[in-house]
Amino acid sequence: MAGKRDEIIRATLRRFRSHSISRTTLKDVAEAAGLPLGNLYYYFKSRDELILSVLDECERELQTLLERLEPLEPVAWLAAYLDWLVETSQERDSLSCPFGSLATELRAVGDPAAIRAAEIVGRYRAAVGARTAALGASDPDALFLAVQGAHTVASILDDPALFEGAIDRLKNGPVT
Structure with a gap:
């Protein structure tokens, strides 16, 4: 059961990131996971349970990233982190933050899971x-906020080159 459940979670996360939470129905999730809608309820009793499981997956993604980057010296860490930003935006075919956009959507609709999503973003920050x-750097939030701004503006304008250019500038300039 864990294998199919994990597939459903990953399919849901991809769907949320590409189409937003509010525009994703459980029917969409079932189709993305390749199963009948009724079978989805075998794995998840409610949409809320599914959303919390998706946030668990986001937490795992963040933990995996941090573990991979942890042993690197600060300059190598920065380069690897910035490369990850571009790679994941291309893989996800989304310019929005892989964690922040979900948190923003959940907060906008008043979903109680917004608290958990904000905790993930706080850990990322x-x-x-x-x-x-x-x-x-004199301001430890400068890089994080620059990246979030790049995500937001590039996403609004649907301009991958804008995002990649912003990340390139961060690679080559001081983060203060």
């Missing part, structure tokens, strides 16, 4: 801030 501080 803290990790980036700690490494930015290790680089000697």
Whole structure:
């Protein structure tokens, strides 16, 4: 059961990231996971349970990223992190933040899961801030906020080149 359940969670997360939470129905999720709608309820008793499972997956994604980057020295960490941003936006075919956009949507509709999503974004912010501080930046939030701004504007304008250009500038300029 865990295998199919995990497939459903990953399919749901892809769908949320490409079409938004509010525009994704359980029928859409079932289709994306390749199963009849009725079978979805075997794995998840409610949409709320599915959303919490998706947030667990986001937490795993973040943990995997942080574990992969942890052993790197600050400059190598920064380069690997910025490369990850571009790679994942291309893989997801989405310019929005892989964690922040879900948190924003959940908050906008008043979903109780917004608290959990905000915790994930807070952990992401803290990790980036700690490494930015290790680089000697006077403002540990500068990099995180620059990346979030790049995500937001590029997503609004649907302009991957704008996002990639912003990330390139962050690679080549000071983060202060």
